[in-house]
Amino acid sequence: MSKLVVWGTPVSTYVRTVRLLLEEIGADYTLQSVDIFNGESQSPEYLAKNPFGKIPTLEVNGELLYETAAITEYLDATLADRKFSFSDPMLQARMRQIMAIIDSYFYGPAITTIVIQRLIVPSQGGNTDEAKVKNAIAPAQKAIEAIESLATPSPYLLGSQASIADFYLIPIFIYFSQTPEFEVITAQTPKLRTWWAQVSQLPNVKKVCA
Ligand SMILES: N[C@@H](CCC(=O)N[C@@H](CS)C(=O)NCC(=O)O)C(=O)O
Known part of the structure; x- marks a missing residue:
């Protein structure tokens, strides 16, 4: 059996x-803290593992x-017989498309700007940069509406089976749903709102994202 170590901070999406x-x-895996x-995460020891910091x-048997x-x-293929992907090529492409939209267009405005400015900056005694938040609303909305147009939730993003795309979006929604911008940005995404009401109750979501 593989020895798996995940290097990272537990609060990271x-x-x-x-x-x-x-x-x-x-x-079975170990979470090894990298703050x-x-x-x-910018220390020489960690940069030797991941040059981008x-x-x-993931460390798999070294x-x-x-x-x-x-x-x-990799984990889905080696440990789950691709249970969290799709054999249908178009559904698999949709899953990869949603993951790419999140990486390229949603994570930045939603997490790096809105969540950091609304939740993290004030928790550290700073003031929210309202201009930054305002500028992030339109790109976040565009990205989430693109995901809405691809989603077919029943109850998971792409149908009855959970996929890696769900595990990409859930941790972002955990934080994003706590910001005042969430309501307006998801106003035109009813499918994703229904999806969120259901997946946010999953036991492993409560366990990992508590
Ligand atoms: N492209 C990377 C992005 C990972 C990423 O942005 N992780 C964030 C935490 S959620 C991070 O390391 N932030 C620290 C930093 O940017 O210095 C991936 O897919 O793993």
Whole structure:
């Protein structure tokens, strides 16, 4: 059996993506802390594992793998017989498309700007940069409406089976839903609102994202 170590900070959305998958698989793994808030992820020791200083990095029997899409697809293939992907090529393409939209167009405005400015900055005694938040609303809305147009939730994003795309979006919604911008940005995405009401109650979501 493989020895799996996930390097990362438990509050990270991408670390949570990997952990949600591992928990759904029922895999045995260790979470090894790398703090992105105190500079540890930029230390020479961590940069030797991941030259971009991002989390997560997965260690499999001593071999290192980074980038969440690569990690999740590897784990799904090796531990779950691709249960969290699709054999239908178009559905598989839709899953990859949603993951790419999240990486390229949603994570930045939703997490790096709105969540950081609304939740993190004030919790550290700072003031929200309202201009930054305002500028992030339209791109976040465009991205989430694109995902809405691809989603067919019943109850998961692409049907009756949970896929890696769900594990990408759930950790972002955990934080994003706590911001005042969530209501307006998801006003035109009823399918995703129904999806969120259901998946936010899953036991492993409560366990990993508590
Ligand atoms: N492309 C990377 C992105 C990972 C990422 O952005 N992780 C965030 C935490 S959720 C991070 O490492 N932030 C620290 C930083 O940017 O310095 C992946 O897919 O794994």
